[in-house]
Amino acid sequence: MPDHLLEVRNLSVRFHTAQGVVNAVNDVSWHVDRGETLAILGESGSGKSVSSSAIMNLIDCPPGEIHSGEIWFDGKDLLTLSEEERRALNGKRIAMIFQDPLSHLNPVYTVGWQIAETVTAHGRPGQMARDRALELVRRVGIPNPEAALKKYPHQFSGGQRQRLMIAMALALKPDILIADEPTTALDVTVQAEVLTLLEELQAETGMGLVLITHDLGVVAESADRVVVMEGGKIVETGTPHEIYHAAKHPYTRKLIAAAPGQGEMRVPDETAEPILSCRNMKKSYGAFDALKGASFDLMAAETLAVVGESGSGKSTLARLILRLEEASGGEALWKGQDLLQMSPREMGKVRRQIQMVFQDPTQSLNPRMSVHDIISEAWVIHRDVLEKRRWRDRVVELLEQVGLEASHAGRYPHQFSGGQRQRIAIARALALEPDLIICDEAVSALDVSIQAQVIELLGRLRDELGIAFMFIAHDLPVVRDFADRVLVMKSGDIVEQGPVRRIFEDPREGYTQRLLAAGLDPDPEVQRQRREARLKLTA
Amino acid sequence: MSATTAETTPAKPTPPAKRGYLGMLWADKFATFAAIFLIIVVFCALFGPLLLGDAASGQNLRARNAAPFTLERGFLYILGGDALGRPLLPRIVVAAQNTIMVAAGAVAASFLIGATLGLIAGYSRKILSEVIMRLADVIMSFPSLLLAVIVLYILEPSVGNLIIVLAITRIPIYLRTTRAEVLEVRERMFVQAAQVMGASTFRIVFRHILPVILPTLVTIATLDFAFVMLAESALSFLGIGIQPPEITWGLMVSQGRQYLTSAWWLAFWPGLVIILTTMSLNLLSSWMRVALDPTQRWRLEIGGKNA
Numbered sequence: 001m002p003d004h005l006l007e008v009r010n011l012s013v014r015f016h017t018a019q020g021v022v023n024a025v026n027d028v029s030w031h032v033d034r035g036e037t038l039a040i041l042g043e044s045g046s047g048k049s050v051s052s053s054a055i056m057n058l059i060d061c062p063p064g065e066i067h068s069g070e071i072w073f074d075g076k077d078l079l080t081l082s083e084e085e086r087r088a089l090n091g092k093r094i095a096m097i098f099q100d101p102l103s104h105l106n107p108v109y110t111v112g113w114q115i116a117e118t119v120t121a122h123g124r125p126g127q128m129a130r131d132r133a134l135e136l137v138r139r140v141g142i143p144n145p146e147a148a149l150k151k152y153p154h155q156f157s158g159g160q161r162q163r164l165m166i167a168m169a170l171a172l173k174p175d176i177l178i179a180d181e182p183t184t185a186l187d188v189t190v191q192a193e194v195l196t197l198l199e200e201l202q203a204e205t206g207m208g209l210v211l212i213t214h215d216l217g218v219v220a221e222s223a224d225r226v227v228v229m230e231g232g233k234i235v236e237t238g239t240p241h242e243i244y245h246a247a248k249h250p251y252t253r254k255l256i257a258a259a260p261g262q263g264e265m266r267v268p269d270e271t272a273e274p275i276l277s278c279r280n281m282k283k284s285y286g287a288f289d290a291l292k293g294a295s296f297d298l299m300a301a302e303t304l305a306v307v308g309e310s311g312s313g314k315s316t317l318a319r320l321i322l323r324l325e326e327a328s329g330g331e332a333l334w335k336g337q338d339l340l341q342m343s344p345r346e347m348g349k350v351r352r353q354i355q356m357v358f359q360d361p362t363q364s365l366n367p368r369m370s371v372h373d374i375i376s377e378a379w380v381i382h383r384d385v386l387e388k389r390r391w392r393d394r395v396v397e398l399l400e401q402v403g404l405e406a407s408h409a410g411r412y413p414h415q416f417s418g419g420q421r422q423r424i425a426i427a428r429a430l431a432l433e434p435d436l437i438i439c440d441e442a443v444s445a446l447d448v449s450i451q452a453q454v455i456e457l458l459g460r461l462r463d464e465l466g467i468a469f470m471f472i473a474h475d476l477p478v479v480r481d482f483a484d485r486v487l488v489m490k491s492g493d494i495v496e497q498g499p500v501r502r503i504f505e506d507p508r509e510g511y512t513q514r515l516l517a518a519g520l521d522p523d524p525e526v527q528r529q530r531r532e533a534r535l536k537l538t539a
Numbered sequence: 540m541s542a543t544t545a546e547t548t549p550a551k552p553t554p555p556a557k558r559g560y561l562g563m564l565w566a567d568k569f570a571t572f573a574a575i576f577l578i579i580v581v582f583c584a585l586f587g588p589l590l591l592g593d594a595a596s597g598q599n600l601r602a603r604n605a606a607p608f609t610l611e612r613g614f615l616y617i618l619g620g621d622a623l624g625r626p627l628l629p630r631i632v633v634a635a636q637n638t639i640m641v642a643a644g645a646v647a648a649s650f651l652i653g654a655t656l657g658l659i660a661g662y663s664r665k666i667l668s669e670v671i672m673r674l675a676d677v678i679m680s681f682p683s684l685l686l687a688v689i690v691l692y693i694l695e696p697s698v699g700n701l702i703i704v705l706a707i708t709r710i711p712i713y714l715r716t717t718r719a720e721v722l723e724v725r726e727r728m729f730v731q732a733a734q735v736m737g738a739s740t741f742r743i744v745f746r747h748i749l750p751v752i753l754p755t756l757v758t759i760a761t762l763d764f765a766f767v768m769l770a771e772s773a774l775s776f777l778g779i780g781i782q783p784p785e786i787t788w789g790l791m792v793s794q795g796r797q798y799l800t801s802a803w804w805l806a807f808w809p810g811l812v813i814i815l816t817t818m819s820l821n822l823l824s825s826w827m828r829v830a831l832d833p834t835q836r837w838r839l840e841i842g843g844k845n846a
Contacts, residue, residue, distance in 0.1 A: 322735055348737045351735065352737065354735075355735065355736070363727060363729065364729050364731075366733075368751065368831075368832070368833055377733070377736065377738070378736050381738050381739070382737065414834040425732075432736070
């Protein structure tokens with residue numbers, strides 16, 4: 001009889017796929033006690049979500065197969081219980097919240113109904129369920145709770161939706177809450193709030209919290225103990241402090257080294273000439289102003305980071321410069337010519353010089369074209385760049401430049417991992433030998449270690465080829481070691497701009513300070529100080 | 540999130556050995572038989588009237604409604620005889636020409652026109668798109684057979700006119716599907732990536748959007764094939780489609796209908812051929828959908844054992 005609240009023992013899960021048997025987790029053991037927060041840290045494909053899926057009975061068998069192991073909860077091995085008994089536990093004793101609350105809330109029901117449903121599904125009367133729903137919505141900090149219960153999921157912001165998911169999960173006062181990447185889709189300031197809320201609720205109810213994450217910052221902020229996973233195995237266990245300062249396993253050390261925001265900051269070249277000067281650029285959708293007059297200069301061969309939370313207008317800015325959307329006003333001078341006034345023909349010529357790398361390489365590469373076709377398409381469109389007989393060699397050259405192999409040219413995008421796909425997208429952007437590459441959240445969808453590699457690649461290309469970058473990101477640490485200058489945006493306005501060192505060490509605007517304070521540092525000590533600073537700012 | 544998703548697993552170490560399209564066809568046995576059957580049908584359509592034209596129209600009143608599966612009247616009567624004592628087997632072979640011509644012609648014409656208009660309507664957000672859509676609404680709001688009756692009443696009933704009429708009534712199906720798909724695909728990131736690269740509208744539509752929506756359209760077209768065959772038989776039955784002594788499968792079915800209780804084979808055999816043709820087209824189109832999609836192709840390349 002184990003003495004932990006929840007204990008996973010020697011769990012092995014494998015999946016039968018067309019390519020053969022895949023061992024998703026192999027001989028994994030961990031436990032969590034009452035009032036404790038256990039973080040399961042790993043990158044995509046590490047199997048960090050699989051053991052919690054096994055706990056919640058969410059693994060489809062087949063193709064999945066729980067090969068061996070036990071899951072002890074409350075004196076019983078969950079794997080030996082019937083479907084009926086497990087349903088009674090799910091939601092009531094063990095609850096779960098997910099990464100993307102929008103896809104886990106039903107869009108056609110009000111949130112009040114959905115929270116109440118969790119309660120009535122476990123056999124409580126309707127009135128009691130409604131009272132409980134109101135109490136919960138108030139507790140998770142949704143403004144105007146009575147009215148909120150009658151609203152639909154799309155009427156809330158991302159952070160509020162995650163709060164509602166938490167309310168739903170806590171409806172029956174579970175003993176265990178499993179949170180699978182609960183803050184990955186949220187802005188940094190909202191992320192800090194949600195993590196704080198989880199901590200408060202844990203202190204009130206004494207539940208055990210299992211936090212599945214890829215982010216060392218989240219671990220430093222919230223966890224009592226950490227389990228580091230790689231390739232379906234646990235490589236290391238310990239407190240966040242031990243893991244960060246005395247990691248034993250090389251994988252953990254690599255992960256810590258890859259965390260952004262540790263390197264030397266760059267100093268912008270003061271003598272450079274601007275190649276792009278934007279003045280008072282505006283965009284409104286009806287009565288809503290997405291961009292309220294942005295003015296800035298971008299120098300040749302420099303990296304300008306545009307940082308802001310979702311809805312700040314940073315992507316709109318990029319789309320206006322590229323003429324993917326028409327601006328409502330202002331001008332953008334590219335080497336002296338206004339991009340916003342150009343005819344389609346003139347714009348066609350300029351497109352060669354300004355390229356873009358998108359956030360999600362899975363979507364930005366045509367799934368029906370081979371890598372060779374994707375990269376060489378640029379030369380089909382701009383006939384004068386390269387003669388046809390040199391295409392094959394140049395594709396190979398570009399692939400090698402971004403760290404891929406010549407043999408990859410014949411493959412299709414789905415045969416690559418996320419990081420490799422982003423490299424293909426970068427190679428495509430390089431094919432036209434542009435002067436400026438706009439990266440719209442180009443590394444946000446990637447794992448930390450892959451993120452570091454891609455940023456290193458971009459830095460190398462900048463130094464070797466003298467390309468200027470406009471680097472759009474929501475995450476400050478990512479731009480810290482890469483950018484020359486930083487532009488901070490908030491609700492369609494540029495609130496602050498300056499050299500990277502000035503922004504990070506001496507932020508002048510309150511919003512920039514809040515943004516910096518909300519970022520999570522992988523070092524538990526630094527993070528503790530930061531948390532105090534944050535609480536002071538919000539107080 | 541879980542380790543099973545294809546995205547998270549690193550690139551396959553060795554891609555399976557590439558097979559040609561014939562190899563991939565062989566990997567799907569149903570599709571192979573479908574292809575063979577369709578080749579036979581096309582062969583009949585091309586050479587049937589030449590080889591068996593006389594046998595198909597020769598009457599033998601002693602063989603009226605002759606039962607199938609006996610060889611006493613010769614091999615041509617193996618499937619029985621019709622109400623005028625004409626052998627069914629050669630009639631089906633000969634009828635293939637008209638049937639396939641009308642069906643393929645109507646489907647191809649409505650496919651081409653519908654898809655083209657759909658691409659225009661989906662990609663241009665201007666008045667043109669509105670005009671095209673309202674035009675489709677007008678055609679759709681009119682019962683298609685009624686339209687056909689009116690048009691064929693005015694025009695001379697002939698194979699050509701029949702194709703035109705059937706094509707017009709089926710255009711909205713392709714038009715609306717294409718437009719809806721284009722509206723979705725044009726917002727995808729890779730279309731924007733092509734725009735950023737400076738690709739022309741023509742290139743974006745034909746290189747990036749069309750290949751994505753083509754499988755859907757081809758699937759609809761194969762289903763439509765059967766519909767068009769039956770619509771043609773309905774028109775023929777009303778006396779405004781193909782007229783005897785010309786024959787089509789649909790016409791044979793409707794002629795055999797009054798003998799269903801006494802001589803089922805009159806309507807059964809041509810009906811069976813219609814079903815088999817449609818089914819073969821369907822099987823082949825679903826094979827094609829897999830074979831043309833790089834993310835699905837492995838199912839055929841590994842030899843079909845897991846497909």
